[in-house]
Amino acid sequence: MQLESAAKMIAEASSIAVLTGAGVSTASGIPDFRSTTGLWTADETREYYISNHYFHTDPVDFWQKYKAIFRVKLLKDYGPNHVHRYLKELENSGKEVVVITQNVDGLHTLAGNDHVIEYHGTLNSASCPNCGKSFDLPYLLQSETPVCDSCEHVLKPDVVLFGDPITEHDRAEQVIQQSDLVLVLGTSLLVSPFNILPEYAHSLGKPSILINWEPTVMDELFQVVIHDDLSKIVQQLKK
Known part of the structure; x- marks a missing residue:
C-alpha cells in the first residue's frame, strides 16, 4: 500500500x-490561486498586475492590486x-x-x-528598492501605498513578482x-x-x-x- x-x-x-x-x-x-478551481484562474490579468514591470509602471495601483489579490490584510488571521x-x-x-x-x-x-x-519570497515584508531597508507586515498595512521612512521611495514586496x-x-x-x-x-x-x-x-x-x-x-x-x-x-x- x-x-x-x-x-x-x-x-x-x-x-x-x-x-x-x-x-x-x-x-x-x-485560497489556492493555481488549482483548477483556484482564484488565480478567474482573472488572467493578475499575472500582469503582480509583475515587476507593473510595480515600476504604477507603484500606487500595484500596491492596491497586490493587497487585494493576496488578501494581505488577512495574513495576520491565518495560522x-x-x-x-x-x-x-x-x-x-x-x-x-x-x-x-x-x-x-x-x-x-x-x-x-x-x-x-x-x-x-514572502508576503510578510517589503524592502526599499533605493536604500534596501526592510519593513514588516504591520508597517505595510499602515498606508495604502507603503513608502520607506528613510528615503520615501515606494517599497517593493519581498514576494518574487512575475519578471523577477x-x-x-x-x-x-x-x-x-x-x-x-x-x-x-x-x-x-x-x-x-x-x-x-x-x-x-x-x-x-x-x-x-x-x-x-x-x-x-x-x-x-x-x-x-x-x-x-x-x-x-x-x-x-x-x-
Missing part, C-alpha cells in the same frame, strides 16, 4: 527535503495547520528537515521549522543533493522553475514521495504517489 510505503520511507530517512505548494496552506483557509505542524514534528524527532516552499504566507516559519527556503529572478534555486538543489528523501506536498508542479526540482531529484536517484489532491504531469518521477486530501493523509502518516 502506498501509504505504508510512504510511512516507512519517512521513518527511515534522516534528512528530508520537503517541497510544498498551495495545498499545504488551504487547510489554514488560504499554521496540522500539515505545517507535522513537518515540525518530524524535525523534533531528530530528522534534518528543510522545507522548500512555493508559498509566500510564512506559515512554515510560524510553525517553527528551523530551515525554510521561501522559493517565491528566482534567487533560491541553486540553494534548493543543494538541499536535494544532501537529502535522503524528497517529499512533495500539495503542489500541482506546474510552475517553473520550481518544477525542475523533482526532475533534479529523480536524476540523482533520490527516493521520493508525492502527495497531492490531483494528478500532476510529473507523477511518474516519484516512487510513491498518493492522490488524496493532504490533511487526511498526514493524520494517517502520524499514526
